[in-house]
Structure formats: C-alpha cells, structure tokens
Amino acid sequence: MNNLIRPLILLLLCTFLTTSCVTKKQVAAMKSDYDRQLELANKQLGESGESLNDYMNRLAKCNDKLSQKENDNRTISSTLKLREEQIQDLKGQLADSKSLRDKQLTQVGDLTVLSQSANQNIKETLSQLEKKDKYIRLIQDAKTKADSINLALAFNLKSVLKDGIEDQDVEIKVDKTVVFVNLSDKMVFQSGSSNITPRAQEVLSKIAQIVKSRPDVDVMVEGYTDNVPIKTSCVEDNWDLSVKRATSVVRVLQKNYGVDPNKLIAAGRSEYNMLASNDTAEGRLMNRRTRIIILPKLNQYYDLLNPTNMPK
Secondary structure: OHHHHHHHHHHHHHHHHHHOOOOHHHHHHHHHHHHHHHHHHHHHHHHHHHHHHHHHHHHHHHHHHHHHHHHHHHHHHHHHHHHHHHHHHHHHHHHHHHHHHHHHHHHHHHOOOOOHHHHHHHHHHHHOOOOHHHHHHHHHHHHHHHHHHHHHHHHHHHHHOHHHHHOOOEEEEEEOOEEEEEEEHHHHEOOOOOOEOHHHHHHHHHHHHHHHOOOOEEEEEEEOOOOOOOOOOOOOOHHHHHHHHHHHHHHHHHHHOOOOHHHEEEEEOOOOOOOOOOOOHHHHHHHOEEEEEEEEOHHHHHHHOOHHHOOO
C-alpha cells in the first residue's frame, strides 16, 4: 500500500511544481514532513500488527482452554453415566438377592417331611420374620457351618481315596449342602450285573471309615444306567438294574464294613438324569455310574434354623 501512495504523492508534487511558483525549499519541507508522517504511520502499523498477533495468540490459548474444559466435561459426564449404571446394576443385584432369600424362605416353609420338633422350629422361625436382619445372619451362619463341615468331609474322603482319584474312577465334589462321591460303572460292577468288583470293595471300605466316624450324616446310594434296554432272568429292566446296584452297595457298606443301616438309603435312577448323551459309547459309559451322597441329617439342619439359636 505504501508503494502505491508514495508515487501518487510525488506525482501530485510534480504537478504542483509545474503549475505554481512553490520554491524548492518549500517542496523539501513538505517532503520531509511527509517522510516523518509515513515513518510514524509505519511504526503505528507495526505496533498494530504486533498487538493483533498478541490478541490472536491469546485467543488461541483461550480456545485451547475451552476445548480442554469441554473434554473435561465430557469425561465427567461419561464417569457419572458409568457410576449411574453401576448403581443400577447394584440395585438389580440387591433385588435378586432379596428375591432369592424370599424363595429360600418359601422352600423352607414348603418342606413336607418334618418331625414334630422340626415343624415347631420352622413355625417359630417364620413367626420372627419381622426380625429380618437377625434371621438372615442365622441362615448365613448355618450355611457357613454346613459348608465347613462338607469341605472337611470332602477333604477327608480325598485323603483316604487318593489312589482312586488318580485313576479317575472316583470323583468327589461338594454341591450345595451335600458331598458327592461318583464311582464309575467299570470300577464298581461287572458288566450288566449288580455284582461288586474287588476294586470297588476296597473303595467302599474307605468310604465306610469316614461315614462311621460321622454320626451326623446319612448316606444315599443312587444307581444309574445308560438307555440300552436289558432283560435277563435276574433283571427286569434298567430301573430294576439301577435299584439292584444301589442295594448291592448298601449291603456291602452294612454287612462288610459295619455302617449303621439306619443311615443308609438305596435308590435307583435308571437311565435318567444323564451326564452325557447316550448316542455314543463314551456318553453311555459316563451315564453308567454309582453316586454316593453324604448329607447331613435333617434334624441337624433344623437345629441350625432353630430361632432360639438366633444371634442376639
């Protein structure tokens, strides 16, 4: 812009000189004044440019801070949303726990085979349901005690049956309030019969040791078969075979190893309650099994629920 103004002014001066009688001295003075004003204008223009750059830098910094604040706000919003979702999830878990507790209480009330003292314990317990917190602590204490008893029992069984565990014919596990001992068909019985093998006699003798040392438990023996039909002179069908096998195990525990028959229960499950599909030989082998269930006596369970034992 300065390059355009300066020639224009010089042109005007020349025109003025040719059309007037202005002296050279006056022209020089006017040019000097023009140069000073031009220098001042350039200086002011430079200062304005610097001010403009400073304002632009400050504006950029403000925009950066604004962007950071917006990012922070988005992060806070996301965190709050996550916390709200977690709170809702915890509320759902709490509702599920309360529903499960109510179902358990209903199941306790629906039990039909109770002794007179057990019935009385349940009635007294239900009558104190307004003391929910104390009742819940009672249930938790009972469950903890039962879990501890079962874990100790399972440990003892695994200790005496460690040889059987290694050949994978014996499986011991804790499920809810009972201990299961699963025995494979090939180890316990001769094929298609209820005759017990010598190997099974050894395992049953060790199980009997544990059972006899625990007067607070009952023993249920369940027999299982595959779905291949059977009918012989001694066996009517799979139902008959499963019951005969359970009865054979019970007899051995009683007669050979001195287990109190009042603690023994024999049950046949036939081809039902399968562990695997009967469509393959491997699946049928898994389904042919004997299960020994060691469970606490019912009266002991109800003693744990006795309201008079409720923590104060």
